[in-house]
Amino acid sequence: MMMKVYLDNNATTMVDPEVKAAMDPYVCEIYGNPNSLHDFGTATHPALRKAMDQMYEALGARDEDDIVVTSCATESNNWVLKSVWLDLIQNGEKDHIITTEVEHPSVTAVCRWLESRGVRVTYLPVNADGIVEAHTVRDFITDKTALVSVMWANNETGAVFPIEQIAEVCKEKGVLLHTDGVQAVGKIAVNVTKAGVDFMSFSAHKFHGPKGVGGLYIRGGRSLTSLLHGGEQMGGRRSGTLNVPGIVGMGKAMELANYYLRFEEQHVRRLRDKLEDAILQIPDTYSVGPRDNRTPNTVLVSVRGVEGEAMLWDLNRAGIAASTGSACASEDLEANPIMIAVGADNELAHTAVRLSLSRFTTEAEIDYTIDVFKKAVERLRAISSTYAYTPKKEGA
Amino acid sequence: MAKSDLIGGSIWEEYSQKVQDLMNNPRNQGELTEEDAKRLGGELIVADFGAESCGDAVRLYWIVDPKTDKILDAKFKSFGCGTAIASSDTMVELCKGKTVDEAVKITNIDVEKAMRDEPDTPAVPPQKMHCSVMAYDVIKKAASLYKGVDMESFEEEIIVCECARVSLSTIKEVIKLNDLKTVEEITDYTKAGAFCKSCIRPGGHEEREYYLVDILEQTRKEMEEEKLKEQADKQASGEEVPFKEMTMVQKIKAIDKVIDENIRQYLIMDGGNMEILDVKENGEYTDVYIRYLGACSGCASSSTGTLYAIESTLKQKLDPNIRVLPI
Numbered sequence: 137m138m139m140k141v142y143l144d145n146n147a148t149t150m151v152d153p154e155v156k157a158a159m160d161p162y163v164c165e166i167y168g169n170p171n172s173l174h175d176f177g178t179a180t181h182p183a184l185r186k187a188m189d190q191m192y193e194a195l196g197a198r199d200e201d202d203i204v205v206t207s208c209a210t211e212s213n214n215w216v217l218k219s220v221w222l223d224l225i226q227n228g229e230k231d232h233i234i235t236t237e238v239e240h241p242s243v244t245a246v247c248r249w250l251e252s253r254g255v256r257v258t259y260l261p262v263n264a265d266g267i268v269e270a271h272t273v274r275d276f277i278t279d280k281t282a283l284v285s286v287m288w289a290n291n292e293t294g295a296v297f298p299i300e301q302i303a304e305v306c307k308e309k310g311v312l313l314h315t316d317g318v319q320a321v322g323k324i325a326v327n328v329t330k331a332g333v334d335f336m337s338f339s340a341h342k343f344h345g346p347k348g349v350g351g352l353y354i355r356g357g358r359s360l361t362s363l364l365h366g367g368e369q370m371g372g373r374r375s376g377t378l379n380v381p382g383i384v385g386m387g388k389a390m391e392l393a394n395y396y397l398r399f400e401e402q403h404v405r406r407l408r409d410k411l412e413d414a415i416l417q418i419p420d421t422y423s424v425g426p427r428d429n430r431t432p433n434t435v436l437v438s439v440r441g442v443e444g445e446a447m448l449w450d451l452n453r454a455g456i457a458a459s460t461g462s463a464c465a466s467e468d469l470e471a472n473p474i475m476i477a478v479g480a481d482n483e484l485a486h487t488a489v490r491l492s493l494s495r496f497t498t499e500a501e502i503d504y505t506i507d508v509f510k511k512a513v514e515r516l517r518a519i520s521s522t523y524a525y526t527p528k529k530e531g532a
Numbered sequence: 533m534a535k536s537d538l539i540g541g542s543i544w545e546e547y548s549q550k551v552q553d554l555m556n557n558p559r560n561q562g563e564l565t566e567e568d569a570k571r572l573g574g575e576l577i578v579a580d581f582g583a584e585s586c587g588d589a590v591r592l593y594w595i596v597d598p599k600t601d602k603i604l605d606a607k608f609k610s611f612g613c614g615t616a617i618a619s620s621d622t623m624v625e626l627c628k629g630k631t632v633d634e635a636v637k638i639t640n641i642d643v644e645k646a647m648r649d650e651p652d653t654p655a656v657p658p659q660k661m662h663c664s665v666m667a668y669d670v671i672k673k674a675a676s677l678y679k680g681v682d683m684e685s686f687e688e689e690i691i692v693c694e695c696a697r698v699s700l701s702t703i704k705e706v707i708k709l710n711d712l713k714t715v716e717e718i719t720d721y722t723k724a725g726a727f728c729k730s731c732i733r734p735g736g737h738e739e740r741e742y743y744l745v746d747i748l749e750q751t752r753k754e755m756e757e758e759k760l761k762e763q764a765d766k767q768a769s770g771e772e773v774p775f776k777e778m779t780m781v782q783k784i785k786a787i788d789k790v791i792d793e794n795i796r797q798y799l800i801m802d803g804g805n806m807e808i809l810d811v812k813e814n815g816e817y818t819d820v821y822i823r824y825l826g827a828c829s830g831c832a833s834s835s836t837g838t839l840y841a842i843e844s845t846l847k848q849k850l851d852p853n854i855r856v857l858p859i
Contacts, residue, residue, distance in 0.1 A: 441584075441611060442611075443587065443611055443612050443613050443616070444613075445613035445614065446555075446612065446613050446614050446616075446617065449544075449555060449613070449614045452544075453556065483584040483585055485585060485587075486584070486585075486587040518561070519558065519561045519609060519610055519617060520609060520610065520611045521580070521589050521590055521591035521608075521609035521610050521611050522584040522589050522611040523611070
C-alpha cells in the first residue's frame, strides 16, 4: 500500500490544526490594523498581547527583553549581522565576526557579503560530532571581534551546539553572541535567559506555525540599528504593519511546541531511533553525530554506493519526502558541505540523506519508511558501479 | 530574472517522461562476464569512468566481436543520481549493434536527445547535462581499452565545454567574429558554460584544462595585437587609417602632424605658438588639451577665432568629434 510520509520537517512543517484555528478569526473577521485608533484596530490587541506572552513564556525571555516579530529567520539573521556591521564595524571600533562553516545560507551569505565590504570573518570548522566547542570560539576571539554567530542546532545533522558554554566565553570576552535558533525552537528546550545569548533568530514554520513570520530575540539593553524604517511598529525596532494572523499563529505554535517538548523528547526520539537503528542494520550505512547530542527528530544517514538524489527519487516514488544537501540536487553539483565538515570520507560525501520527523509522524509511517528504504538501497546498490553487490539468494 | 524565475522550480519537474521511466526501470543495468563473452564469441571490455567522490561514476561492459568490431552486448553500472542512471542506460542502448568506431561517434548530445519526449524540449535541466557527458566519456574509455590506444586519440579537437561539446576553436572564432567581451556573451552565442558551469572558471564542479575566462582574456589580447599589427601594416603601406580606429599614440601623432602642417606656422608668424598637453577619450569625443605659448597666451582671439580655426581644421582633417580645450 502506498502511503504519504513527510520526513522533511527540518525544511518546513505542517501547520498544527490548533494553530490554524487560532489564526482563523484574524483573517476575515478581526482584520483591523493594530495601529488604528478605532475598534477594528484595537480588537486585535488582546490576541497580539496573548501571542507575545506565549512567546516570552516559551523562550524564557524577561520583560525587559525584546522579541521582535520579523518576516522570517532569514530577515532576523540579516538584521543582526548587517546591523552589527553598521553599529560596531563601520565606525572602525571592531573589524571581525566569528561564525561556523555549517551555518544556514542566511548567515553564511551575509558573512560573504560583509567580507566583500572589508569585514574579517572566521568560519570555524565543526568537530567529528558536527559541533563547535566553546574553547575553539575562545581561541579565535580578539579585541576586534564584534560578534559571534553560532547556530543552536544544525539543520542537516540535528547536532546541538553548546550555546550556554559559548555564551559564557562571549560574556567573559565582552563579545556579542547571536544564535540561529531555527532548528532548536520546538525541538529542544530553549531558554534564552538561561543560555545567556544576546540575539536569537527563529521561524514559525519550523514548529508547526505559519510561513512568512519569524522573530528575533534581543536581550534587554542591546542596541541594534533597524533595517526596516517606517512606522512605529514593534517599538520602532522593525516597521511594517503587524502580521496579525501570523503573530497569533506563531504564539500559539510556540506554546504548543513547548507543551509537546517532552513528547518530542520521548515519542519522536523513539521513532527516530527506531528508523535510524533499522537503517544502520543495512551493511555499510552510517549516521552523522552522536544521537544523544542531536535534536530528537533528525538523522542524516549515508548509504555507501548510493547517490543521495537517487535515494530521494526512490523514496519519493513510494510517497516519502526526505532531503539531501548533496551534489546533484542543488544547482552547484557540490558535495554536501556538512559531510566534508564532519570529516566523512570522500566517497560518502554524495550519499547523505536527511530524514526529519515531527510530532505528527506515526509509527506506521516509520515502519513503512523502513521497508521502502531497505528496498531502495537494494535496488540502487544493484545498479551501483561502486558497491560490490551480492544479490540476496532466494529464500535466504 | 523575470516572472518565471521568481519562484524556483524543482529540477525533477524538468525530467522528461523517458528519463523518469529509465530512472525507475533501466533496461541495460547489470554486468557481463567472461562466460558471457565466451558464449557470444567476443571479447569482454570493462571500462570505468568517474569517481564516487565526484558524485558520478559509471562502469561500461561491452562484448565486442574481434572480427567485425561489432558490439554484441552491452551493460552498465552507475553510482549517480537518477539522470546519470538514465543517461548511462540510453548510452548502452545506443552502443548495442554498432561497431566500436561507430560507437565512439555517439556524443552526450545524442544521449540527451534520445531521452527527449518532444524533439525541441530538453530531456534534463541544464545542470544535469553533465550526467550525459559521463556516458559519453565512458564509451571513449571502452574503445581505447579495446583498441589499446589513448582516450584522447578519439577527440579530433580540444573540447572546452563537454556538456554542450563546444571546441576551443569555435569559442575563439565566435569571440573574434562578434567582438564578444564577456563570458555571458560566449554562453549566449555557443551554449558553452550554460550547463554544469565547470568550464567557466577554476573552482567549479570539475577541474578543466581550459576555462572560458582565460580563453576570453587570451583571445581579446590576440585581437588587440592583430588590430595593432593591421594598422601598422596599413600605415606602412601608406593606407589611411580612420581616426576613430587609431591607437592613442597614433591619434596624438596625427593631431600633432595636422597642427604642424596647418596651424603652427601662422601662430609663429604672429610671435606665438602652442603645445599639446594631453589627448583624452571622452565618450564619443576626443578632447585635445592645449596651451598657448608666447604672444598667443592672453591674445583675445585665442579663445575665439584662433581656437575655432584649430578645432575646425582638426575636425575637417581628422574627425568631427574632436574638441579642443585650451588651458
